[in-house]
Amino acid sequence: MSKTLKIFLAWLLLIGFAVPSPAYSTQFADSGETLRLHWAAKLIPIAFSNSLLKPNPYIKPDSDIQGAIERSLEAWEKAADIKFQVSWTDKQTISPTGKSGDGVSLVTIAQTPENLLMFGEDANTVSARTRIFFNRKGYINEADIVLNPYEQFSTDGSFGTFDFEATLIHEIGHLLGLDHSSVTGATMHEHQGKNGVYNLPAFSSRTLAEDDLAGIRAIYGASSAEDDCCGTLAGKLSQAGGKGAKNFQVWAEEAESGRLAAGVLTNADGVYRVEGLQSGQYRVYTQDFGGEIGKSFSVEELGAVNIVTGKNQTISKKLKSSTKDFDVRYVGFNAQVSELAVPVNGGKSYLIYVGGKNLDSNIVSIGFNSPYISVTPKSLTDHKYGGDISVISFEVNVAPETPLGEYSFFIKSESGAAEFAVGSLTVETFVNSWNSHLLSLRD
Ligand SMILES: [Zn+2]
Structure with a gap:
């Protein structure tokens, strides 16, 4: 085999969310990020449009749509203290933008004008979008999900299609109040590949990552089955000159296994907060996120930490700010x-x-x-x-x-x-x- 292998950049599509932003992070109702978006009740109504089951060009025939829906909902229910109340409806179209919707949290793939408006010029780059209605206190009262009817979905890994389950479980994360995660490999990461990237089915996102689990526990608390949850790690990172280290990735990995537990991004002041961590020993690191060569900073270990249920741990640090040459x-x-x-x-x-x-x-x-x-x-x-x-x-x-x-x-x-x-x-x-x-x- 030749040593000069031709490498190409796999195409990727974004999993859409109406207000794109980075992190595991949760969505907020205010710019000061004090009011976290969440459903008030632990029982969350969600209505699936019959458009998902009727034969249509957007879903490969004989796809296991019912099974994918059940598994997606169960995965989130297992992760946090929430339950879904599922119904099916003839409704096709989501609520238009405005102060409030029609009160029905709809999941649909119907090709109606309002649904198509969700994608605008992004019809070829986004697989699905979620629109959330919330009040001033941060309570979500409706969230509508549209799977892009310009694309094709499947559940069997068919080359060139989107995996229905991987797409839906991600959008349900938005419906629950989660934002995008900076962790590659998290279900809530903003990039989703079609089946065929790496010559593999795109099934990875079907399984929630530890980072996704920490994120949803941060909003709703752990499901009752988990008794060793949750603790918080927080702090402030500053650069050599004293300025807050903005947009730095902070992540915790399990000390023993090295498995990634959760990652977040620092805010404009260099403040970070990782909630929803299970009790145990972790190593914590930080690095500049999305910087450029000669300007972005090398990784730094922030230290080891013992997370205890119900407790807050703090690691704040002035970073060395040494630049990277790659x-x-x-x-x-x-x-x-x-x-x-x-x-x-x-x-x-x-x-x-x-x-x-x-x-x-x-x-x-x-x-x-x-x-x-x-x-x-x-x-x-x-x-x-x-x-x-x-x-x-x-x-x-x-x-x-x-x-x-x-x-x-x-x-x-x-x-x-x-x-x-x-x-x-x-x-x-x-x-x-x-x-x-x-x-x-x-x-
Ligand atoms: Zn998304």
Whole structure:
């Protein structure tokens, strides 16, 4: 096999939300972010339009729509102290924008004028959108979901279609008050791939990540089955000059397994707050999110923390603000790079790609904090990509007993600067049957 593998950027579509913004974060009714959007009652009514079940060009025939709906709702119910009250309706069209809607929280795929208006010029870039109505106190009284009828959905992994379940579970997260997550691999991450990215079905988002679970527990509290939840980690990060470290990613990983627990972004003042954490030991890190080479800052470990149910822990720090001489933008698999996490299975080895700027296997090294995942020594290989994007690959070995969930790897340069690809590898139950072919690559 040739060493100069042609790598291409996998296309991605955004999972739409009317007011795009980053983080695990929750939505707020006010700009000061004091009034968190949430349903007042623990029983949340949701009405599914018959348009989802009638034969239509937007859903592949024989898709398991009922099953996908049930699993999506159950996943959120299991995660937090909420229940859904499900009904079916002939209603097709969501409520237009305004102070209030019609009181029905509708999920629909019907091609009606009002539904199509949700997408506007984004009809080819967004798979679904959610419109939320709330009052001044932050109570949600209606949330409508439109699956984009310009696209096609399926439940069997059909190439080129969106996975219905992965899309719906994400939109229900918005309906409940969650915003987008900065964690790659989280169901609430803003990017969704169609089936076929990495030559795999796009099933990863069907499973809620620990980050999604922490987010929903932050709003509604844990479901009654969980007695070791929840604690909070909060603090303020400032840069060398004393200014708040704005738009920094802060994340906690389980100290023992290295599995990602939750990640948030700092606000304009450098303040962050990770709620919904289960009790236990964590390592906490921060890095500049979405910065540029020479301007963005290297990762820093904020320390170890013991989270205790019902307690607040604080880690505040003045950051060293040391700049990075490289940048990580994409991860990849099967000669494609994208902003989607790579799904893997325990007990196998895979060839993983990382793309960005100034990535050179002579200068950088790659590793995992998890004792379950290792990088094969000397497996780093440079690939031609073109433009100013550089791509390197490496082989990872995932131990059979690796707990399901998201893991991060770090890239470190000779200068000591480092960056984490946060949550970029997701250990899944659905089968990724590809294996690495490292030996032939080395020939
Ligand atoms: Zn979204």
